[in-house]
Amino acid sequence: MTRLTERFWEDYALGEQGGGGSRTLDQSDVNTFAGLTQDFHPAHMDRAFAEERFGGRLVHGALTFGLVVGLTVEYNPRAVAYGYERIRFPKPVMAGDTVTATSVVVDIAEHRSPKIGLVTKEYTGVNQRGETVLFCRHILAVDRRA
Secondary structure (H helix, E strand, O other): OOOOOOOOHHOOOOOOOEEEEEEOOOOHHHHHHHHHHOOOOHHHOOOHHHHHOOOOOOOOOHHHHHHHHHOOOOOOOOOEEEEEEEEEEOOOOOOOOOEEEEEEEEEEEEEEOOOOOEEEEEEEEEEOOOOOEEEEEEEEEEEEOO
């Protein structure tokens, strides 16, 4: 079971870093994701098409995004996703690639509601060759101390 760590908005610091671990995505992950989402684009599913166009079958961008978010999630019962911004996929993820995820706090801001504050983290996913495959900003709504 994952350990919950209770933190308030006031407990966050700019530049705070977190490592989220790594995971290798294989073709069975891509197939499962395609079945769940009904996205059977040939770039993900057709070996001949994907080899010719991309050098191999691509992992869905949304699967890469979900993996990076999952690997970097903070198990804080006082924080909840407020939104995501600037989701980018600078390099493709191929079936068989290993993605390593990290996060850094880049902004801490007031909210119009005095009960919460906003914490923005930049998430980065990097493949086994050191290439950035995903970048996004995750905004968290975090309880403030009373």
